[in-house]
Amino acid sequence: MTEYSQSKLNTVNRLRKREHDTDYLSGKYDFETIHGLVNQSPVVHVAFATDPSEPFPTILPMIGQMGSFEDSSAGLDSPLDCYLHGYVSSRIMRLSQEAVARGEDGLPVCVTATKVDGFVLALAPFHHSYNYRSAILHGYAQPVESEEEKAWAMELVTNSVVPQRWQNARTPATKTEMKSTTILRVKIHAGSAKFRNGGAHDDRFDLKDESVVNNVWSGVVPTWQVMGDPIPSSDNAVAKVPAYLKEFVEKENIRNKDIAVNAVKE
Amino acid sequence: MTEYSQSKLNTVNRLRKREHDTDYLSGKYDFETIHGLVNQSPVVHVAFATDPSEPFPTILPMIGQMGSFEDSSAGLDSPLDCYLHGYVSSRIMRLSQEAVARGEDGLPVCVTATKVDGFVLALAPFHHSYNYRSAILHGYAQPVESEEEKAWAMELVTNSVVPQRWQNARTPATKTEMKSTTILRVKIHAGSAKFRNGGAHDDRFDLKDESVVNNVWSGVVPTWQVMGDPIPSSDNAVAKVPAYLKEFVEKENIRNKDIAVNAVKE
Known part of the structure; x- marks a missing residue:
């Protein structure tokens, strides 16, 4: 199995109001993507229902990373769990624990990751769009209870922010730190992704109208997340920014820009 | 009224597992922020419950913009609605329409906007954090039905991507475009924001440990969204990138960097 099976829950709706634009929109179900x-x-956004008395679902921004504790060498194209860490409010923790205590699979959650790659400016506002990549997962969240899995997940999450950071920070965690850390494991039930790539596309009647074509600039403004020079803390005693951090910032900046610029090509 | 009143739903939980870090964390309720x-x-993330038979809420990435159709000159510090546009799936539209038809206020949704401003790298992974800003709104979504309000909201949303774009694109919208555009208006029920600013902070026992302090780099990697040079489409006939677009890209890039770098200062 290398992809999520399609169901009503995760099938990407390709039928859009702007029919001709569907060529640039794609739904994906493979694990790797x-x-x-x-x-x-x-950052990922995690939605969950709060209370039977409350009509609104709630969203928390959290740090999310896919991994397999049972097979830590498993690649992205394998079935993986989603480990969540962040400002875990008492609510999502309490609800997850309560669900497990009731004998359920966990708290039903939705996890999304979205990257905006470009602002697509067509002649008509109606054909304006974004180049973007968006992943959505549905699954059941449980608090990680075992010390061993928690320690493994802390390393996974820390290295997801900056690779090799765990090995280059003060580790292992103390007993108090272990106790005070809460991590959720989401068993994935369904998943899909949606991409939009390409340039600006307009209706023929606009493209034939010289007063429009000669006056309206059309194209894409690529956009990406960039990292600046690391700023040492007042307590920092390491004179040089370490190589693993410097290289990560440089490589990631080039990579992110490439993705955004290449998304414009068709 | 210039802020959201606090209730169980929107009160920011400041009690964190890392107590000393609460100094750098703040909850905000004012409209303007x-x-x-x-x-x-x-992009904003919008969560809603899909079906009584479905345990999972779902999240859609959408374009969101605050505004008041009744008083279009109202400032950010006024009570405003949230207008949502995007790949409006049939589901969120259908559910909103059905809720209105049942005489309800609309579909209960949660809208979030999150900006990551920096990766906070402390000596201990436990004290790693993000500088970030996150807003959360709860409210009732209704499809905009009136032609006048829809036209107004289309301009609002288009200009939220690039200021002045509506005036500089082919407008007004055709009848077909109007008909094919779906916009949701969310009446806000509760709102709050959460910020984390500052540098890296560690426990005294780590700061006193020379083997730690002399080996682990600590500080913040600022991060922000940047826009690249606009890339004209193959159909584009306007030789120069227009001033309104060029200036927007330049100013926004400087502004976003300033926010991320200044967030590190305490």
Whole structure:
């Protein structure tokens, strides 16, 4: 199995109001694309129902990373769990624990990762669009209870922010740190991704109208997340920015720009 | 009224597992901060419950912009609605319409806007954090039905991507375009924002440990969204990138970098 099976829950609706634009829109179900997108996003958004008395679902921004504790060498194209860390409010933790206590699979959650790659400016506002990549996962969240899995997940999550950071920070975690850290494991039930690539596309009647074509600039403004020079803390005593950090910032900046610029090509 | 009143739903939980870090974390309820954050985010995430038979809420990435159709000159510090546009799936549209038809206020949704401003690298992974700004709104979504309000909202949303774009594109919208555009208006029920600013902070025992302090780099890697040079489409006939677009890209890039770098200062 290297992809999520399609169901009503995760099938990407390709039928759009702007029919001709569907050529530039694609739905994906393979593990590698979806898991890779989650892992490349510094933040994921996690939705859950709060209370039977409350009509609104709630969203928390969290750090999310795909991984397999049972087979830590498993690639992105394998079935993986989603590990969530962040400002875990008492609510999502309590609800996850309560669901497990009731004998359920966990708290039903939705996890999304979205990257905006460009602003598509067509002649008509109606054909304006974004180049973007968006992954969505549905699954059941449980608090990680075992010390061993928690320690493994802390390393996974830390290295998802900056590769090799765990090995280059003060580790292992103390007993108090272990106790005070809460991580959720989401068993994935369904997943999909949606991409939009390409340039600006307009209706023929606009393209034939010289007063429009000669006056309206059309194209794409590529956009990406960039990292600046690392700023040392007042307590920092290491004179040089370490190589693993310097190289990560440089490579990631080039990579992110390439993705955004290449997304414009068709 | 210039802020959202606090209730169980929107009160920011400041009690964190890392107690000393609460100094750098703040909850905000004023309209200006929350609405400003939504308006500056190219994408918002919208959560809603899909079906009584379905345990999972779902999240859609959409374009969101705060505004008041009744008083279009209202500032960010006024009570505003949230207008949503995007790949409006049939589901969120259908559910919103059905809720209205049942005489309800609309579909209960949660709208979030999140900006990551920096990766905070402390000596211990436990004290790693993000500088970030996150806004959350709860409210009731209704499809915009009136032609006048829809036309107004289309301009609002288009200009939220690139200021003055509506005036500089082929407008007004045709009848077909109007008919094919779906916009949701969210009446806000509750709102709040959460910020984390500052540098890296560690426990005294780590700061006193020379083997740690002399080996682990600590500080913040600032991060922000940048726009590249606009890339003209193959159909584009306007030789120069227009001033309104060029200036927007330049100013926004400087502004976004300033926010990320200044967030590190305490």
